[in-house]
Amino acid sequence: MTLLSIDWLLLIEKLILIAIIVFASLGIALYTTFAERKVAAILQDRPGPNRAGPFGLLQPFADGLKLIMKEEIIPSSASKFLFILGPGLAMTAALMTCAVIPWSSHVELFDRKIDLQIADINIGILYVFGVVSLGVYGIMIGGWASNNKFSLMAALRGASQAISYELAMGISLIAVLMISGSLSLKTMVDQQMAPGQLWNVAYQPLGFLIFFICAMAECNRTPFDLPEAENELNFGYHQEYSSMKLGFYLFSEYVNMIMSSAIMASLFFGGFDIPFLDERTLAPNIAAILGVAALLTKIVIFIFVFMWIRWTIPRFRYDQLMNLGWKTLIPLALFNMLVTGAFILWRQGG
Amino acid sequence: MQALTNRAKEVSRKPMTLLEKLYLPAIAKGMLITFSHIFKKQPTVSYPEQKRPFSPVFRGLHVLNRDEEGRERCTACGLCAVACPAEAITMEAAERLPGEENLYREEKYAAKYEINMLRCIFCGLCEEACPKDAIYLSETFAPANFTRKGFIYGKDALLIPDAKTDPEGYAKARGIGEPTTAD
Ligand code: SF4
Ligand code: SF4
Secondary structure, three states: OOOOOOOHHHHHHHHHHHHHHHHHHHHHHHHHHHHHHHHHHHHOOOOOOOOOOHHHOOHHHHHHHHHHHOOOOOOOOOOHHHHHHHHHHHHHHHHHHHHOOOOOOEEEEOOEEEEOOOOOOOOHHHHHHHHHHHHHHHHHHHHHHOOOHHHHHHHHHHHHHHHHHHHHHHHHHHHHHHHHOOOOHHHHHHHHHOOOOOOHHHHOHHHHHHHHHHHHHHOOOOOOOOOOOOOOOOOHHHOOOOHHHHHHHHHHHHHHHHHHHHHHHHHHOOOOOOOOOOHHHOOHHHHHHHHHHHHHHHHHHHHHHHHHHHOOOOOOOHHHHHHHHHHHHHHHHHHHHHHHHHHHHHHHHO | OOOOOOOOOOOOOOOOOHHHHOOHHHHHHHHHHHHHHHHOOOOOOOOOOOOOOEOOOOOOOEEEOEOOOOOEOOOOOOHHHHHOOOOOEEEEEEEOOOOOOOOEOOOEEEEEEEEEOOOOOOOOHHHHHOOOOOEEEOOOOOOOOOOOHHHEEOHHHHEOOOOOOOHHHHHHHHOOOOOEOOO
16 A cells, blocks of 8 residues: 555645745745836836835735726637636746745754755756746737737747747756756755855856846847837737736746746756855754745846846847847857867866 | 038948947946946935925916905906917906905906816916906916816815915915925
8 A cells, every 4th residue: 555655744745835935936026026117217217116005015916906906808809718728827837937946955844854845856957948838838829819910920929039049048058967967956956055066157157148048038028028029019919918817927927037037046056055155064944044045135136137137228129039049049059068068078088 | 422511420331240249248338327327316306295396487376366455356357368378267257246345356356267277378378467466376286186177277266365364275375385496
């Protein structure tokens, strides 16, 4: 009967962890929308939202309430099932990534060692890629189900962009995998944490740059926000959406941003590693809390950079976007991969 | 071709160098500029709490003046309505009855006096036209409203409170004490 014996405690522990992480991500995403508006405002010499609550802190809730209260419109010629599926898929795909991110080491609670990672699967990073590709379906289905040619065209723009930049992203990642020799995010972070070991960004600056640019394109952030292009094309693949379904699409962008920041932090910036500190000298619970704080700090910095870029550079033209993706980033990523491979071979031979 | 002025500048059609094609230096430069704006002073005026000073000749919301004894000055002559380029003023005249001498200064007065603030362009010509010094543009402005009707100001809104019995209301309607650029 060992086959059927389920470790109930493990199940409960994981469920609690999932709940905490999902709600924390949503909460952070909520305030990321607020931060976006504040950062935009401050970079443009204005105060930003400051009326709802102290310092405008209740603004995201006011926005959410507004979106929920809006009338729910489903165009009569739209395919209803897919129309509703689209935003759900976008949101699910955005949230699913958090399953493999190691948020910190482990805590010891009630004589149990609880890993602060939902699932340490040995193909972690491949899983991330699979899920990120799923996000394209959210865009495509949304644009297609609306039965509006402009939405469809925007969805095509979005899909082609996502697919082109996924390539360069994948290739730049191979170089990191060559160094770490593992696909598990946890192992990669542990390697970077080991004393005397530098963060991966020190070995892979070019790889990080490519990955960062591609991550921006994957999240549809300016300068790659062509699928949305709210001011000059049309509102993009979610043009026909209203109410909270639109909210889901907009919100999933922010969740995506958090997740890609977390992944970049884990892959290139040591995850929950605190620089110049050997975590093993601390009690495990304190180390875990500090680790979470360190990872969150890195995520916040990345998000700020995302926003900072958004409010600095204008959008690429479509041909520029494709040129950059196919003619610059992919060759650069290939070059980076070859150099890394050659270097590793040389090290092993010597 | 002969240039007409010496201000013309030839557009550079040089192909981009590799460094420019990478976009990165230009992006870094732009990002430094935006970053420097974090530390710049914000010109925003948080309106209801903080007010920008009016100019001393500011032409704001109209008031209908009273004379020294608190009587309405307007005699419903209609010159302001004639002068008004926006045709914002309408009025109905009435005759002063015996016993109302303490209310109206002249024998004829405006029983109804309305200004449509959505039509008004605040040019101040009504003020210039008035022979009785009855209409006056104060240093306040029309607050927002939900309906168009709310912008048609009647006598209840225009007539200034008596300076003797209600000095506070008088000062408020005139916009006395609002910050001006004069001080
Ligand atoms: S300020 Fe000008 S537009 Fe306004 S009521 Fe007077 S005359 Fe008419
Ligand atoms: S406000 Fe002056 S101009 Fe207008 S009707 Fe009255 S007295 Fe005549």
